[in-house]
Amino acid sequence: xxxxxxxxxxxxxxxxxxxxxxxxxxxxxxxxxxxxxxxxxxxxxxxxxxxxxxxxxxxxxxxxxxxxxxxxxxxxxxxxxxxxxxxxxxxxxxxxxxxxxxxxxxxxxxxxxxxxxxxxxxxxxxxxxxxxxxxxxxxxxxxxxxxxxxxxxxxxxxxxxxxxxxxxxxxxxxxxxxxxxxxxxxxxxxxxxxxxxxxxxxxxxxxxxxxxxxxxxxxxxxxxxxxxxxxxxxxxxxxxxxxxxxxxxxxxxxxxxxxxxxxxxxxxxxxxxxxxxxxxxxxxxxxxxxxxxxxxxxxxxxxxxxxxxxxxxxxxxxxxxxxxxxxxxxxxxxxxxxxxxxxxxxxxxxxxxxxxxxxxxxxxxxxxxxxxxxxxxxxxxxxxxxxxxxxxxxxxxxxxxxxxxxxxxxxxxxxxxxxxxxxxxxxxxxxxxxxxxxxxxxxxxxxxxxxxxxxxxxxxxxxxxxxxxxxxxxxxxxxxxxxxxxxx
Ligand SMILES: Cc1cc2nc3c(=O)[nH]c(=O)nc-3n(C[C@H](O)[C@H](O)[C@H](O)COP(=O)(O)OP(=O)(O)OC[C@H]3O[C@@H](n4cnc5c(N)ncnc54)[C@H](O)[C@@H]3O)c2cc1C
Numbered sequence: 001x002x003x004x005x006x007x008x009x010x011x012x013x014x015x016x017x018x019x020x021x022x023x024x025x026x027x028x029x030x031x032x033x034x035x036x037x038x039x040x041x042x043x044x045x046x047x048x049x050x051x052x053x054x055x056x057x058x059x060x061x062x063x064x065x066x067x068x069x070x071x072x073x074x075x076x077x078x079x080x081x082x083x084x085x086x087x088x089x090x091x092x093x094x095x096x097x098x099x100x101x102x103x104x105x106x107x108x109x110x111x112x113x114x115x116x117x118x119x120x121x122x123x124x125x126x127x128x129x130x131x132x133x134x135x136x137x138x139x140x141x142x143x144x145x146x147x148x149x150x151x152x153x154x155x156x157x158x159x160x161x162x163x164x165x166x167x168x169x170x171x172x173x174x175x176x177x178x179x180x181x182x183x184x185x186x187x188x189x190x191x192x193x194x195x196x197x198x199x200x201x202x203x204x205x206x207x208x209x210x211x212x213x214x215x216x217x218x219x220x221x222x223x224x225x226x227x228x229x230x231x232x233x234x235x236x237x238x239x240x241x242x243x244x245x246x247x248x249x250x251x252x253x254x255x256x257x258x259x260x261x262x263x264x265x266x267x268x269x270x271x272x273x274x275x276x277x278x279x280x281x282x283x284x285x286x287x288x289x290x291x292x293x294x295x296x297x298x299x300x301x302x303x304x305x306x307x308x309x310x311x312x313x314x315x316x317x318x319x320x321x322x323x324x325x326x327x328x329x330x331x332x333x334x335x336x337x338x339x340x341x342x343x344x345x346x347x348x349x350x351x352x353x354x355x356x357x358x359x360x361x362x363x364x365x366x367x368x369x370x371x372x373x374x375x376x377x378x379x380x381x382x383x384x385x386x387x388x389x390x391x392x393x394x395x396x397x398x399x400x401x402x403x404x405x406x407x408x409x410x411x412x413x414x415x416x417x418x419x420x421x422x423x424x425x426x427x428x429x430x431x432x433x434x435x436x437x438x439x440x441x442x443x444x445x446x447x448x449x450x451x452x453x454x455x456x457x458x459x460x461x462x463x464x465x466x467x468x469x470x471x472x473x474x475x476x477x478x479x480x481x482x483x484x485x486x487x488x
Contacts (some may be wrong), residue, residue: 045198053078055104061162070169075150090384092140094405104452115148117147137385167187173212247265261397418432
């Protein structure tokens with residue numbers, strides 16, 4: 001397939017896939033503005049200031065177009081800051097030899113390292129406290145400090161000339177004849193509209209694309225199951241030597257039985273369970289050392305069947321997540337050497353959502369393509385992250401983990417171009433992929449790279465006057481290379 005004809009190919013939707021479209025069940029996608037004022041005129045509107053949205057905004061602004069970035073919270077970084085998710089998964093090839101996710105992701109890492117707020121991934125190896133002692137797929141992670149990340153992102157976004165609006169939420173898309181023309185926003189001073197030539201949905205859940213009428217699948221396309229959610233927490237005052245000694249004395253006991261991973265501290269969980277003091281679905285504790293040796297990120301609460309498109313469901317999950325964090329703290333104090341005096345530094349201000357909507361685009365990335373190391377001709381990034389699917393098996397604690405044998409795989413531009421709606425791109429977790437494939441590319445380094453690609457594509461569409469579906473890949477390819485994106 002040549003590069004000019006790939007847009008004629010539309011990723012065939014797998015038989016039996018349940019495709020949803022909000023526009024099909026209501027008339028939400030053609031909105032009457034009423035008396036909502038047009039307050040913001042821009043070239044590119046980026047909705048969502050998480051890892052993907054930040055990179056999209058910076059990349060577009062560096063190409064000289066006007067960019068408005070809106071974020072419902074009060075800081076940039078999404079799951080990396082508000083969600084306390086850490087560390088960044090790998091940005092290296094599968095052999096652990098070459099850094100393959102560079103570009104704006106690489107700059108963010110370098111600037112955090114310079115401020116003492118991250119450890120460079122080339123110095124972080126699998127099977128250590130930095131990787132929760134996990135070996136497979138966990139080489140060259142990036143431990144970072146979420147407070148330093150907030151200021152680095154503020155600086156980089158401001159330096160690039162992006163206009164940011166915090167405390168501003170997407171309400172409705174403005175769609176005319178199948179084309180995005182902007183969005184209605186909820187600001188602190190009420191409703192306002194933004195007119196934009198291209199809109200990028202970086203909301204994580206695909207709120208914008210779904211509301212505009214792009215088809216989507218929620219959860220797994222075959223089973224409808226959604227991966228469990230997790231409320232992260234960070235703890236400090238941990239005795240590094242003591243916890244390492246306990247885990248390292250039991251490393252030979254790491255195992256997987258019926259899909260359930262028995263990894264760090266499962267022997268302590270067993271003691272707590274025997275005493276009736278463990279009521280969390282996970283059977284071990286995913287605990288990652290941070291930049292400082294006494295500060296650790298804990299990825300261990302587990303809440304099933306959370307629908308991130310419903311406020312009721314998110315609210316219940318956050319309340320249950322905080323309950324589980326308290327249970328974890330009691331567990332640390334009573335059962336874990338090195339954590340007897342640990343202090344809860346913070347629990348995340350928002351529940352961590354692994355999966356919700358997968359927007360259906362010109363190509364639906366499949367896990368098989370990733371596992372085969374397929375590099376489509378319109379690739380906008382290369383990555384090697386493993387397919388990591390939680391809770392899909394017989395118990396909520398089960399995980400399916402598949403590593404790739406090739407050095408890397410490619411993510412095609414077509415997975416950022418939603419079906420049916422023009423002048424819209426998606427980036428980050430909601431990109432067009434099957435549930436399993438999303439289990440690999442949802443992690444932060446590739447999410448940032450999809451954002452950078454979407455931002456570059458949006459800026460080129462503005463300057464060339466073409467719709468994203470018609471963008472010439474050769475043009476995009478050159479612009480990606482010029483922004484230090486590694487494409488092999
Ligand atoms: C439990 C868990 C563990 C994980 N572990 C890791 C890990 O160890 N390493 C790793 O690299 N990745 C990990 N990930 C994956 C990663 O954190 C996310 O998939 C990634 O952050 C996705 O980036 P994003 O920009 O698409 O979305 P998000 O990070 O979710 O950012 C979306 C942003 O959009 C904003 N937003 C949403 N809706 C609106 C709206 N309507 N209006 C305005 N703003 C809006 C949100 O406030 C948020 O800031 C994990 C995720 C979870 C949930």
